[in-house]
Amino acid sequence: MTSRMPIGVLSLALLAALGWAVLSLPLRPAGLTAASLAKLPESGVTNPVTAVLLNYRGYDTLLEIGVLLLAIVAVWSLRRGEWPASHLHDRPLLMPLLRVVLPVLLLAAGYLLWIGAFAPGGAFQGGALLGGAIVLVMLGGLARRALAFERLLRAGLVLGVIVFAAVCAVTMLLTGGLLQFPAGTGGTWIMVIESAALVSIGLTLGLLYFGGRPNAHHA
Amino acid sequence: MILQIFDGLLLLVIVVLAWRSLNDRDVFRAVISFIALGLLIAVAWVRLRAPDVALAEAAVGSGLTGALILSALVRMRRRERAATATRGEAPT
Numbered sequence: 001m002t003s004r005m006p007i008g009v010l011s012l013a014l015l016a017a018l019g020w021a022v023l024s025l026p027l028r029p030a031g032l033t034a035a036s037l038a039k040l041p042e043s044g045v046t047n048p049v050t051a052v053l054l055n056y057r058g059y060d061t062l063l064e065i066g067v068l069l070l071a072i073v074a075v076w077s078l079r080r081g082e083w084p085a086s087h088l089h090d091r092p093l094l095m096p097l098l099r100v101v102l103p104v105l106l107l108a109a110g111y112l113l114w115i116g117a118f119a120p121g122g123a124f125q126g127g128a129l130l131g132g133a134i135v136l137v138m139l140g141g142l143a144r145r146a147l148a149f150e151r152l153l154r155a156g157l158v159l160g161v162i163v164f165a166a167v168c169a170v171t172m173l174l175t176g177g178l179l180q181f182p183a184g185t186g187g188t189w190i191m192v193i194e195s196a197a198l199v200s201i202g203l204t205l206g207l208l209y210f211g212g213r214p215n216a217h218h219a
Numbered sequence: 220m221i222l223q224i225f226d227g228l229l230l231l232v233i234v235v236l237a238w239r240s241l242n243d244r245d246v247f248r249a250v251i252s253f254i255a256l257g258l259l260i261a262v263a264w265v266r267l268r269a270p271d272v273a274l275a276e277a278a279v280g281s282g283l284t285g286a287l288i289l290s291a292l293v294r295m296r297r298r299e300r301a302a303t304a305t306r307g308e309a310p311t
Contacts (some may be wrong), residue, residue: 049271112274120270120271120273120274121271121274122271124275124279125271125274125275125278128274128275128278128279128282128283129278131278131283132278132282132283132286135283135286205279205283208283208287209283209286209287209290211290211294
């Protein structure tokens with residue numbers, strides 16, 4: 001018990017410091033809300049969150065997609081994946097469920113991608129749905145042959161980063177600034193980036209569930 | 220008034236679920252608590268008027284992370300069972 005005392009004191013001190021920091025914040029911070037809303041018509045989208053993620057702070061999002069790619073590279077380097085032990089005939093309800101749910105999930109992923117320009121949604125949310133669909137397919141032990149196309153999977157995994165970087169390069173040639181879209185075309189560039197990101201995010205999240213590199217023997 | 224009560228209950232259940240997902244002796248129950256925690260945090264994000272974060276939290280924080288942890292749990296148990304099986308066969 002005595003060895004826990006210093007840790008407890010430290011935790012309390014940290015809590016006090018954090019509490020003091022929060023309490024000393026101004027009650028109504030000026031923030032960047034007004035500035036970002038004022039520039040919204042120029043950003044190419046009408047959803048302020050998407051405008052921040054892909055226009056004002058596009059660099060952060062590029063790095064985030066890179067982090068996802070690093071995660072799947074790390075998992076693939078560590079081990080080979082394995083299929084869930086049970087098979088479809090052990091789960092009589094899974095297949096009828098998949099028949100209904102998979103098309104809805106794919107449709108919803110596309111819808112979230114599209115609606116992200118105007119309302120809550122976007123590539124990450126849509127990608128998560130796509131990833132969920134891939135997890136369901138794996139749970140059913142379906143599409144085992146798809147994992148044999150490892151090169152195609154790799155291409156899908158890096159697509160988001162490559163397209164994002166390509167858009168960076170092209171727009172830099174056009175405007176001279178990193179991720180500065182030519183006036184009036186922001187919406188198009190954002191949709192191009194988000195479409196590619198959707199594929200990569202969905203594949204990454206889905207294949208993370210597989211837990212390793214595709215194994216040639218299981219194909 | 221009703222919304223305040225709802226928010227209060229929401230916060231309370233979130234704290235309880237967080238505690239249970241850390242301290243439940245049954246690991247499976249702890250995982251289920253964690254998944255439920257993610258869903259309720261998504262509701263909290265909606266109450267904070269951040270539906271974008273709520274969508275991401277529900278899909279990634281609760282759904283996919285939950286699936287990942289569950290599959291890790293299954294693998295862990297399989298390995299434990301294999302370990303006890305070989306230990307039982309070994310002559311001592």
